[in-house]
Amino acid sequence: SDFKKESDVKEKYVNKENAEALETVENKKVKFKRNLTKTNVEYDFKIIQDTSKKSYTSGELENLIAYFQSRYEKLANILVKRPELKNYTKVADIEEGQSNLSLILMVREIRSTKNGHKLIEFEDDTGTIPILFSNKNEEVFKEAEKLVKDEVIGVLADKNGDLAIGNEIINPGVMRIPKKEMDFSIVFLSDVHIGSLTFLEDAFTRFIDWINCEFGNEEQVKIAESVKYLVIGGDIVDGIGVYPNQEKELAIKDITQQYNEAARFLGNIRSDIKIIIAPGNHDASRVAEPQPAVPEEYAKALYELDNVEFISNPGVVSLDGINVLIYHGRSFDDLVMAVKEFTHEKNDLLMEELLKKRHLAPIYGERTPLASELEDYLVIDEVPDVFHTGHVHINTHKKYNAIHLIISGTFQTQTEFQKIYNIEPTPAEVPVLYKGKYKCLKFI
Structure with missing residues (x-):
């Protein structure tokens, strides 16, 4: 009006x-x-x-660690309600030869390969894992392009040897x-x-x-x-x-x-x-x-x-x-x-x-x-x-x-x-x- x-x-x-x-x-x-x-x-x-x-922060390193642990735990509690992530695996618990991965991860670093794929290093409280998102999988690649550092997401991936290929990105989202x-x-x-x-x-x-x-x-x-x-x-x-x-x-x-x-x-x-x-x-x-x-x-x-x-x-x-x-x-x-x-x-x-x-x-x-x-x-x-x-x-x-x-x-x-x-x-x-x-x- x-x-x-x-x-x-x-x-x-x-x-x-x-x-x-x-x-x-x-x-x-x-x-x-x-x-x-x-x-x-x-x-x-x-x-x-x-x-x-x-506000209780003193700005020390321990506070920063507690801050990111709090973020990870809060968002993991939301993500774990998704059926695909109900039995997610921690990075340190990935077994030798395990091919199907269901993970809840924090984005650590985002890079593009020379062929234009996204190679993203993730972490949880047990370790780190690099996952490749291929530009040939248009749907998941589009989602990967919206990822930013330090956010927490669910990832479904296939692992072949040392290389993990991302198949699906699961945002915490809202119903x-x-x-x-x-x-x-x-x-x-x-x-x-x-x-x-x-x-x-x-x-x-x-x-x-x-x-x-x-x-x-x-x-x-x-x-x-x-x-x-x-x-x-x-x-x-x-x-x-x-x-x-x-x-x-x-x-x-x-x-x-x-x-x-x-x-x-x-x-x-x-x-x-x-x-x-x-x-x-x-x-x-x-x-x-x-x-x-x-x-x-x-x-x-x-x-x-x-x-x-x-x-x-x-x-x-x-x-x-x-x-x-x-x-x-x-x-x-x-x-x-x-x-x-x-x-x-x-x-x-x-x-x-x-x-x-x-x-x-x-x-x-x-x-x-x-x-x-x-x-x-x-x-x-x-x-x-x-x-x-x-x-x-x-x-x-x-x-x-x-x-x-x-x-x-x-x-x-x-x-x-x-x-x-x-x-x-x-x-x-x-x-x-x-x-x-x-x-x-x-x-x-």
Whole structure:
């Protein structure tokens, strides 16, 4: 649904004085619209996964070993439920003369032979094994081309002497999930980038007015009235020092002031909407994933708002029984670099691939910094009803095995970085799961 120009909109603002940011200083605390009216709405809100206070890594080698063991064990527990892998063999237990192999392995190194085949060295916790994927077997070769370092898969192979030939690659994957009924709506945002010179303040103000049921046509206001939750999947602010010379592109050059400005906007959203905020790579959380929730020391103004919940990246929440996996999406950069068929524009394929791999950031040691925790929290343990990401600034929706894959766009125009890589953002397009059906509202 496209919004008409304000001059064309017949619906008038409800109480124009309230439509402006209500900032009355009381006891030295700024009061916003959401603070003025207490809500009676009942929320069935649960945090299923939040790693904010579960970071125990010391960065030592033992932590790294434990991290990869955790990854292997979690994904092996998913894979072993497949009939073909029920009686899988460990590398060290492969017998002399054994010809049929059923293995659960982690990718160690990927090479191409001079004849264009894929020769991949795998490992488990007992040893290593090279397996050749022939380009003459088109189906399995196509799957082999999507393999990335450090992911865990099942492999069926034939062994003849020292050479193993891969016949089938089995991803952990996701089964089709049953549909759940929704009598409420969820709005998804990310990459708002408040504080940037390219932040679209007018469009974001229209969004705030819409969610308050004060802007839009009859159908759009009806959607707004049904909204119960607002999920923000990272980069609510533009941050400081995220990339070289960023200060030249900032309207607000202080991180606390950026979060204060975010609180000014979110503080004027009506009080019966619960807001869930996860960090992204521009936020004031640590850079390495999993990222703890945005810290209160920088975002005190946001923490003072009623009905705002903070969660880690990644994080999982249950919203009235709808399980939402929130991940900012930085690992998309690594997938695009590693697999030639992937692009930022076809980001629905990236989300689908992460679900197939059952891991949010499988490649270790590239652009996406990963903390070597004692447990790998980026494994997708449970299949969600909604998988929400951002980062790429391109709005997308797809249903995959009945799971809603939602990438919220951005409220920022094209950045210098995006110009270099020819990435065209879709600014001010907001996805809404309207009582279970996908809608996209445009505020520009």
